[in-house]
Amino acid sequence: MLITDRPQLKAIPLEWQQPLRNWELRLRAEGKREATIDVRIRHLRRLARDLGNVTPESVTEDDLVQWAGSKNWAPETRHAYYMSVTAFYSWHTRPTGNNPAERVMCGISRQQPPPRPTPEDAVRHALQIANPRTELIIRLAAELGLRCAEIAQVHTRDIDTGEDGCTLTVHGKGGKVRVLPVPLALARLLTHEREDGFIFPGKVNGHLSPRHVSKLARKVLPAPWNLHSLRHRFATVAYVRGGHDLIALQQALGHNNVATTQRYTQCDATALTHLVTATSLT
Structure with missing residues (x-):
């Protein structure tokens, strides 16, 4: 439809x-x-x-x-x-032949907001009160950094379990595909007693709409946190604990440009303390 x-x-x-x-x-x-x-x-x-x-x-x-x-x-x-x-x-063709938006809706200044990773206590709170479906949505965003549209489209055929562990094929923006390794506990949730088909079945081409996926997450996440801030959480934690590898993080998030990845990643306070201490004159 x-x-x-x-x-x-x-x-x-x-x-x-x-x-x-x-x-x-x-x-x-x-x-x-x-x-x-x-x-x-x-x-x-x-x-x-x-x-x-x-x-x-x-x-x-x-x-x-x-x-x-x-x-x-x-x-x-x-x-x-x-x-x-x-x-x-x-x-849209108009009798006058002009585009009324051409001069009005030109480029605007868009200051990039700082990273807003969901705090760990907010993530734990959401997981405690979420039903199994919403828990999986939260974890796909927090542990793999998936966008709401990517979560909505996860299908059993995208999950590959082999000797080397579980991987998930993610269908990202612009039709771009990336493959991510899946942590063991999350892999169990993805594969437990699943029938073939979309993990989140719904009425939009067989799966839930991205808007509905986002809405389910907001019901359990304390304000002002949401699915996108969970993606920031993934980026920040992966960067700090994963060896500060921006290139690997860029690939995991599905970004075209590493500068975009930097906007998702909040520098950890300990690293700043080390930097400032190292420059001390005393």
Whole structure:
């Protein structure tokens, strides 16, 4: 089922329904990933609801300025919405031939936030109150650094158990695949009495949606921690305890650039103390 055809979504004005459905079909024809399509469609549906009776063809630069200017978004969220709206109007043909988002939704300053690893006591608390399904979600993020979309798609065929231990094939962003070794205790949870199929079955191509996976994790993690901060936890602990190997960590996280990996990794206080002590003049 197309995202735009799901009955549980909030209603949008009639004039937006067919254009967004056609755009979703175009995104699928271009081979865009399910998670990307889901984000793009949801962003445009929110725009449609917020603008009310303004049709896609009649949206102006001023409409977008008023809409975007009224939102108290974090820079990353704002950037994501701008990307979605610009992409839609780059595709959607208007009588005037212009793109109302072209000048309004250009690049914005995005200061990179510091790493926010989930504290160990918060992880333990979540595991204590989680049911078996949610426990596995938490552990896949905390022990392997998986994104919510990667967790949602884990399938029994991705798990390989051999003489050298268990490995998991992870289907990452942009269709990139990586293979990770799985700690013994986590491997037991992944393989215990499993029928062939998705580990987290659901209604999105047979598995849970990334949004639902994230929602399940938030129910047991104390605020403000979430699945993404568990990924930061993995990066930080792996770096500190794993020999400070950024290249290996980059591969484990599935990053294209090691600079991205550095943003996930919090320097441990002991290392800073050693550095400062080493430079002491007395």
